[in-house]
Each structure stands twice: as C-alpha cells, then as structure tokens.
Amino acid sequence: MDCTSIRNTVIKENRYDTKAEKTSEKLIRNSSEKFAFLTIDKQKELLVRLTIYRQAYELLDAAFIGNKVNDEVISVSGLIYDQKDSRFERLILELYSLNP
Secondary structure: OOHHHHHHHHHOOOOOHHHHHHHHHHHHHOHHHOOOOOOOHHHHHHHHHHHHHHHHHHHHHHHHHHHHHHHOOOEEEEEEEEOOOEEEEEEEEEEEOOOO
C-alpha cells in the first residue's frame, strides 16, 4: 500500500497540509498506542484500514444509507488496492450505529 497521502502522513515528509492529511493525522493521534511499535509499512496498512472505517461511519450519518446499514438491508465493505501486487483486498466492515 503506497498511497502518496498515506505515506507522507506516516513518514511526516513532503506534506501538503491537505484535508486528507489532517484527517489521517487525527486518526494516528487517536490510535497512537496502536501505531507506536509498528513498522512504517504496518503503520501505512493500519492507517488505510482506519481511513476506510472512518469513511464507512460517515455513511451511517447519511439518513437513507445509514438507516439501511443499521437495519442490515445493505452491508458495507472496503477495497484496499495493493499497487505492488496489482490486487484488491476486500475489507469486510462490522459497523455499529453510534445512534442506537
């Protein structure tokens, strides 16, 4: 996984101070204990997964879609693209409503 924004945020270089980088930094800060002892590659992988979960939880805030997810009418999954291997990994998401 070698997304430029993810890589720049993890290694703290060549940053452009974009909204995506700021959001990624917040995810890292909020999960700092999980990032502390990981290699750079594992940090990038974790950040990608956390980003997908963050985006999925934003869907829960959208009334129509969020209701369908909460009612288990539709399910949400993520795709992680690995450029080195030219393959996708499907990430099955278990989402829990923040508004029970």
